[in-house]
Amino acid sequence: MKIFAAGSRPSMRAREDYFTGVVWQDPIIDAPAPARLRAIRVSFEPGARTAWHTHPLGQTLHVLSGSGFVQKAGEPARPIRPGDTVWIPPGDKHWHGAGPETAMVHLAMQEALDGVTAEWLEQVSDADYASAEG
Incomplete structure (x- = not known):
């Protein structure tokens, strides 16, 4: 068993x-x-986002605070809010x-x-990001 004390590992840009945009990562x-x-x-500052990407074994996102979007290629972007959990195959x-x-x-x-x-993969263009707002 190993315990990582709170604050013992630095945030990374x-x-x-x-x-x-500006995104900070804290290892869990x-x-x-x-x-x-x-x-x-x-932690994503306003307007910040990932590039397009895939995961070989899928990904789970659980929103803790704020609001944002998630989008699968070929589908409209969907809003995500605190408490939402997203499974990406x-x-x-x-x-x-x-x-x-x-x-x-x-x-x-x-x-x-x-x-x-x-x-x-490639960055999400500003135009594609703007279309997430509907």
Whole structure:
């Protein structure tokens, strides 16, 4: 058993090649093998979002605060709010992030397949993001 004391691990600014805008990540768990779970608390400032991406074993998002959007490629963006939980099946191309004027914080949980939890693709364009508002 291992306990990670609150505040013992620093927040990290998310990689600009995987995100648009200001995004902070706080590690929850990167479980050692044979476990495969990785969980991260992700804080999106208004207008911030992920790039398009997929997960080899799927992803679960649980919204903690604020409001934002999640979108699967080929479908309209859907609003997400505190208490909402989103399951994204393996291989589904998608993005998620804050609303244009609201911050959003969610837990992102996914499993690694051969050490890989995500395949990062192109950035979500400003035009595609603007269409999320309807």
